[in-house]
Amino acid sequence: MRWISLWLSLACQSLLAAEWFPYPVQADGRMLDYRPLPAAAQPWRICALLPHGKDRYWWGVAWGLDQEAQRLGVRLGIYEAGGYEHGDVQLEQFDRCVAEGADAFVVASINTYDLCSAAKVQLQAGRPVIDLINRLDCTGLSAHSRVDFADMTRATLDYLVHVSGGRPIRVGWLPGPADAGWVQDAERGLREALAGKAITLAHGGYGPVDRSRQAKLVRELLKQHPQLDYLIGNAEAAAFAAQLVRNTGSGAQVLSFYATERVLEQIREGQVLAAPTDSPVIQARVALDLAVRGLHGEKLPQLVSPQIEMLDAASLRHFDLGRLMPPEGHWMIRQELPD
Structure with missing residues (x-):
């Protein structure tokens, strides 16, 4: 375990020392270098909903969301439902964010359909809803940041x-x-x-x-x-x-x-x-940037996907772990939507 902790710490220190972008992605079928906004026009309030926080995959997603929120200057709430058996909890968390007056939503859904009715109401009110990683299969979503x-x-x-x-x-x-x-x-x-x-x-x-x-x-x-x-x-x-x-x-x-x-x-x-x-940290960063772009009224790409890379003992030696998980010492981030 010691090797990966040291390697991870060094990799993520490197990621923090330099901007994560431009980053190669496929956007609506075209390869391009993704460049996020330098900052949000105002401190929007955004809710992120995740299925659980039991492993460092989702810790990395939460960390990527939090880092990008700080860089853009927006206020972020991060909620996790406790597991894939708790679709009802995720729906309650979405409703809670609505009641708290969230300006936009980033959703890594527990299942494909349960949030569609609630999401539709927010979309009709002009509030962006971004599908992150898991595939929320609703019509009219603002954008998708995920790999198939x-x-x-x-x-x-x-x-x-x-x-x-x-x-x-x-x-x-x-x-x-x-x-x-x-x-x-x-x-x-x-x-x-x-x-x-x-x-x-x-x-x-x-x-x-x-x-x-x-x-x-x-x-x-x-x-x-x-x-x-x-x-x-x-x-x-x-x-x-x-x-x-x-x-x-x-x-x-x-x-x-x-x-x-x-x-x-x-x-x-x-x-x-x-x-x-599937570089989940990058997907999280892109999703938050897409939410802010939507709040700015920009026309969004429907699907943004980092490239898939196979990792084995040989390729792992050259892989940037900061694309996959948070730095050593960072745990799951759970935080209420700030006022």
């Missing part, structure tokens, strides 16, 4: 086909919560990527991305399919599976279809083979 998890899964499968040399393989799959938009997208990408390939898939079922739920699914999947060559899972499933495989001597190699700090540590230690990153 179908592409994340395709990148993972392409990597797997390459390292396996195209031979027939058996692959276990543990995606996460069934109703989450990013999981639905990941499964769409998986189906498309499997077409025409010599891969036998064993689906391990759905569940919230907490360690206890995913550990149970991992154990059952490996019990039912002891001859798997590879296991691809959400970060919690992959992290637990890597430990279990190491302790039991199973022949399965483990990949995650997105990267977190624990997954990166296990890649470095040779327990996890690889994972793609």
Whole structure:
């Protein structure tokens, strides 16, 4: 753990010392260098809603939002619902932000539809609503700052086909919560990527991305399919599976279809083979900038996406960790919307 803490500290010190932009993104199908506003025209009040704050992926998102709010000079509330099973909590948090008079909303949604009615009312009132990371599937949203998890899964499968040399393989799959938009997208990408390939898939079922739920699914999947060559899972499933495989001597190699700090540590230690990153800190920064641009009345791109990068033991040595997680010593940021 010490290596990643030191590396992370140095990487994020470098990120803080220099501006994070210009940053290469794809905006509505065009590659360009994203340059955010130098500052907001006034100290707008913006609410950010996240699904949970249980791991450094979402700590990084909250940190990126907070850093960008400070740079732009806006006031930011950050709320997390406590898990993907708490869609009702996220809806209550949205309503609370409305009652507090928020000028704009950045939403990493628990599921694809529950917030649509509430979001529609705010959009009609001229308040921007930005979809962040998870895919909020409502019509008329101001903009989307996210990477398609179908592409994340395709990148993972392409990597797997390459390292396996195209031979027939058996692959276990543990995606996460069934109703989450990013999981639905990941499964769409998986189906498309499997077409025409010599891969036998064993689906391990759905569940919230907490360690206890995913550990149970991992154990059952490996019990039912002891001859798997590879296991691809959400970060919690992959992290637990890597430990279990190491302790039991199973022949399965483990990949995650997105990267977190624990997954990166296990890649470095040779327990996890690889994972793609969607640069969530950058997505958070872009989302907040888009919210401010919307408040300024600018015409916004509909979709802004950082490029996906596969991380394995070789590429990890050159990767800027400040794109993925907060600096050492920074925890989850939860804060009420300031007056």
